[in-house]
Amino acid sequence: MTNAATDTLSVVVERDIPFPAEKIWRALTQPHLMEEWLMKNDFKPVVGHSFNLRGEWGGVLDCEVLAVEPNKTLSYTWNHTHEDAAYNLKSVVTFTLTPTSSGTHLRVEQSGFAPTQRQAYGGARAGWQNMFAKLEEVLARTE
Amino acid sequence: MPNAHDVLFKTLADPTRRAIFERLCRDGEQTVAALTARAKVSQPAVSKHLAALKQAGLVRDRHEGRQTHYSAQLRALTPLVDWTRRLAGFWEARFDDLEDLLRRMDQ
Numbered sequence: 001m002t003n004a005a006t007d008t009l010s011v012v013v014e015r016d017i018p019f020p021a022e023k024i025w026r027a028l029t030q031p032h033l034m035e036e037w038l039m040k041n042d043f044k045p046v047v048g049h050s051f052n053l054r055g056e057w058g059g060v061l062d063c064e065v066l067a068v069e070p071n072k073t074l075s076y077t078w079n080h081t082h083e084d085a086a087y088n089l090k091s092v093v094t095f096t097l098t099p100t101s102s103g104t105h106l107r108v109e110q111s112g113f114a115p116t117q118r119q120a121y122g123g124a125r126a127g128w129q130n131m132f133a134k135l136e137e138v139l140a141r142t143e
Numbered sequence: 144m145p146n147a148h149d150v151l152f153k154t155l156a157d158p159t160r161r162a163i164f165e166r167l168c169r170d171g172e173q174t175v176a177a178l179t180a181r182a183k184v185s186q187p188a189v190s191k192h193l194a195a196l197k198q199a200g201l202v203r204d205r206h207e208g209r210q211t212h213y214s215a216q217l218r219a220l221t222p223l224v225d226w227t228r229r230l231a232g233f234w235e236a237r238f239d240d241l242e243d244l245l246r247r248m249d250q
Contacts, residue, residue: 027241027245
């Protein structure tokens with residue numbers, strides 16, 4: 001339950017896209033293209049670069065590039081500081097691109113949720129993955 | 144109004160409290176004494192954790208004679224599941240826009 005491999009809660013969304021990884025990579029890393037599908041930004045594909053994602057709703061995400069492996073992996077922090085701690089978020093977003101016969105398999109994982117205080121974040125790190133893995137199963141059983 | 148996710152995360156952030164809750168999920172209704180026997184903390188500590196779980200709507204208590212029985216309220220977890228579903232929905236929508244953009248981009 002405190003296993004390092006399972007110490008965060010994460011959401012994964014995957015999709016097969018009929019375009020080559022190189023093209024998707026451009027959309028993931030060029031600011032003017034990122035703006036079209038994600039948010040306004042001052043991103044640079046450089047590890048350690050700090051940038052903001054600005055949502056149409058006025059929210060600003062604080063991000064830092066963690067990993068860049070062209071056409072394969074892109075990872076950055078995705079943190080949101082809000083005056084109301086209940087809306088705070090500390091997470092990491094990782095995109096993974098894998099070539100397929102018809103294009104590219106694109107996977108995004110957002111992990112390490114901390115919707116609130118440091119204490120809750122500790123809790124999330126301590127075992128949310130396990131907890132969450134059971135949730136849907138448990139809820140499905142009790143429908 | 145307190146944020147439902149906030150309350151749930153905070154309540155379940157404590158490993159001991161989460162262990163008690165998981166035990167109730169797994170093994171069904173139990174008394175404080177039974178829970179204490181398998182916890183690594185004292186009965187007052189277990190009672191305190193149960194009170195916090197009850198306040199978050201995660202457990203229900205039932206009095207029978209001098210014993211209080213506790214059971215897990217799994218429906219209280221629904222906001223957590225909804226929340227992650229919403230986040231997954233966010234990325235699905237972003238991927239829709241990404242595909243739309245890719246179709247418009249030059250090779």
